[in-house]
Amino acid sequence: MSIHENPRLLVTGANGNLGRATVKNLLLAGATNVVAGSRNTDLISDLASAGANTTTLDFHNPGSLSASFRGIDRALIISLDARQGSPEERVRSQLSAVEAAAAAKVRRIVYTSMHKPEPGALLAVAATHYQTEQAIEQSGIPFSILRVNSYADNVFYWLPPVLASGRWVTAAGNGRTAYIDRLDVARVAAAALTGADELGCLNISGPEALSASDLVSLVKEVFDMSVDLIHVTDEERESGLIAAGVPSPIAKNLAALDATIRDGAFDTANDTVLRLTGTPPRTFAEFLRANRGALLNAAKR
Ligand SMILES: NC(=O)c1ccc[n+]([C@@H]2O[C@H](COP(=O)([O-])OP(=O)(O)OC[C@H]3O[C@@H](n4cnc5c(N)ncnc54)[C@H](OP(=O)(O)O)[C@@H]3O)[C@@H](O)[C@H]2O)c1
Numbered sequence: 001m002s003i004h005e006n007p008r009l010l011v012t013g014a015n016g017n018l019g020r021a022t023v024k025n026l027l028l029a030g031a032t033n034v035v036a037g038s039r040n041t042d043l044i045s046d047l048a049s050a051g052a053n054t055t056t057l058d059f060h061n062p063g064s065l066s067a068s069f070r071g072i073d074r075a076l077i078i079s080l081d082a083r084q085g086s087p088e089e090r091v092r093s094q095l096s097a098v099e100a101a102a103a104a105k106v107r108r109i110v111y112t113s114m115h116k117p118e119p120g121a122l123l124a125v126a127a128t129h130y131q132t133e134q135a136i137e138q139s140g141i142p143f144s145i146l147r148v149n150s151y152a153d154n155v156f157y158w159l160p161p162v163l164a165s166g167r168w169v170t171a172a173g174n175g176r177t178a179y180i181d182r183l184d185v186a187r188v189a190a191a192a193l194t195g196a197d198e199l200g201c202l203n204i205s206g207p208e209a210l211s212a213s214d215l216v217s218l219v220k221e222v223f224d225m226s227v228d229l230i231h232v233t234d235e236e237r238e239s240g241l242i243a244a245g246v247p248s249p250i251a252k253n254l255a256a257l258d259a260t261i262r263d264g265a266f267d268t269a270n271d272t273v274l275r276l277t278g279t280p281p282r283t284f285a286e287f288l289r290a291n292r293g294a295l296l297n298a299a300k301r
Helices: 017-028 041-049 062-069 087-103 126-139 152-165 182-194 212-223 234-243 248-262 272-277 284-290 292-300
Strands: 009-011 034-038 053-056 074-077 108-114 143-148 167-170 200-204 228-231
Touching (some): 009 182, 017 034, 017 182, 034 041, 041 053, 053 062, 062 087, 074 087, 087 126, 126 143, 143 182, 152 167, 152 284, 167 212, 167 234, 182 272, 200 272, 212 228, 212 284, 212 292, 234 248, 284 292
Parallel strands (some): 009 034, 009 074, 034 053, 074 108, 108 143, 143 200, 167 228
């Protein structure tokens, strides 16, 4: 069977949120040649029941990579989370996956990157994405690099303390972020794997970009709660987080995130999700309304 009729599709990190949702989207769309890769296939037995083949896949284990990529036509390589080892270890692991794809003569790589990862980016995770993007481009394999904006889902990290304290401390100024629901990213990832053409490198963003003051208005509307917006400098943001008990490297990175937002790197609302999937992405307001109860509960903990 030719690739055009029924390409064999691999998704790495299939037990993660994005990987699992992408595999489900592929199966729902009728794909019949899907391989779900995970470090522990016991944890993705539901995907096997739904029709996926499963494979043990660990970026740290070269044998698992060559076995998993064998016979694959198109692969979604899901980037490692910042918690998965040092930046150097993560780059090495991600490059092992790209090398395994090249050795298996995979014909398309889809990779989950971030906005503006080029040298000079302030966020610690940027260099690992940029080096992986470079390796993909140099591999000669046609690619779709999805430079994903901030997940709306990250709101579970940063909004509960704001709801609990009634204070929003930010160094992001009037910078805006076009938050994107992770489930919309999964729909784009499935479309990028199955679509006729490679997409090159493109920003995946939500439909509207919001500043901190827009978010305060939204919190008022959705939670009927007033929040004081407190603008601080980068240094004050970092030292305030450290004083609140946040470990120094994380505090530094959160301050860098604010500075990156302020610089406009995430102000990229676009229609890419609609264009690639035919369905518009969820707005951040819709995401907040749908998760209102869970966010209020998180604020009580
Ligand atoms: N844009 C954003 O705001 C944002 C936020 C958070 C994360 N991200 C990035 O997007 C990626 C996917 O997001 P997510 O929500 O699906 O994250 P997630 O739920 O934490 O899933 C990450 C997955 O990475 C896989 N993984 C971990 N170590 C691995 C290894 N050694 N070899 C192969 N795979 C490994 C795991 O899959 P298995 O358990 O199946 O092996 C894990 O479930 C993240 O990993 C991160 O790079 C972006």
